Amino acid sequence: MSETIKNFLYLNRRAPYGTIYAWESLEVVLIGAAFDQDVSLAFLDDGVFQLTKGQDTAAVGMKNFSPTYAALGDYEVKKVYIEKESLEERGLSLDDLQHLTWEDEDDDYAEKDSIHLVTRAEMAAIMDGADVVFSF
Amino acid sequence: MSTLHTVNKSPFEKTSLTTCLGHLSAGAAVLLLEDGVYAALTQTSVEGQVKGALDSVKVYALGPDLQARGLSEERVIPGISVVDYAGFVDLAAEHDKVQAWL
Numbered sequence A: 001m002s003e004t005i006k007n008f009l010y011l012n013r014r015a016p017y018g019t020i021y022a023w024e025s026l027e028v029v030l031i032g033a034a035f036d037q038d039v040s041l042a043f044l045d046d047g048v049f050q051l052t053k054g055q056d057t058a059a060v061g062m063k064n065f066s067p068t069y070a071a072l073g074d075y076e077v078k079k080v081y082i083e084k085e086s087l088e089e090r091g092l093s094l095d096d097l098q099h100l101t102w103e104d105e106d107d108d109y110a111e112k113d114s115i116h117l118v119t120r121a122e123m124a125a126i127m128d129g130a131d132v133v134f135s136f
Numbered sequence B: 001m002s003t004l005h006t007v008n009k010s011p012f013e014k015t016s017l018t019t020c021l022g023h024l025s026a027g028a029a030v031l032l033l034e035d036g037v038y039a040a041l042t043q044t045s046v047e048g049q050v051k052g053a054l055d056s057v058k059v060y061a062l063g064p065d066l067q068a069r070g071l072s073e074e075r076v077i078p079g080i081s082v083v084d085y086a087g088f089v090d091l092a093a094e095h096d097k098v099q100a101w102l
Helices: A021-035 A045-051 A066-075 A084-089 A120-129 B016-021 B034-040 B047-054 B063-068 B085-094
Strands: A007-012 A038-043 A080-083 A101-104 A110-113 A115-118 A132-135 B003-007 B029-032 B058-062 B081-083 B097-101
Touching (some): A007 A021, A007 A045, A007 A120, A021 A038, A021 A066, A038 A120, A045 B034, A080 A084, A080 A120, A115 A120, B003 B034, B003 B085, B016 B034, B016 B047, B016 B097, B029 B085, B034 B063, B047 B058, B081 B085
Parallel strands (some): A007 A038, A007 A132, B003 B097
Antiparallel strands (some): A101 A110
């Protein structure tokens, strides 16, 4: 167990499937989640494509890892930041993305939204506030 | 000489699509695949470029790569033809050569 809780930010800027970055990031997040750290995920640039609904990889013969994002809440990963400008440049809105939630045990296990839509300026402040940034 | 140009990189991350579209000759066709399929979407910052290309060349997108990324065919720019792997083979066979933009 580590003594100090640090604020870790995982920065996701790549689309899924074309490269291994998205999957590798998710694996590192899940491994890191076992170490009781304060974890945030940021999705910007092509990273926003990682969370699109309805991914079906059967025809390309690759593993569809998109359902795994829904498990992040169970790993106490409950801060997921999506950059508004990145969505807009790609013709997307939050409705095109998975709905990620976490259960608040201090509030009768109420389901709460994990996803927060932020502007580029707000994203910059989130980055600035992180103790450690992991880039993917 | 008719060439099939393939683009497999995201237009938001690399210049492959822009450079490809700037180097097309008469009779050329463009196939978007892998992360290249993001260029086939409507309402993106590169939609104008792709629509401009459609005035002079045929543009195709690989269906299995759209499906993998959760992108329905309704989101694809009208005029772009969605093909499967067999269609990819047909396109390669119909053209004199294939030029890949990585």
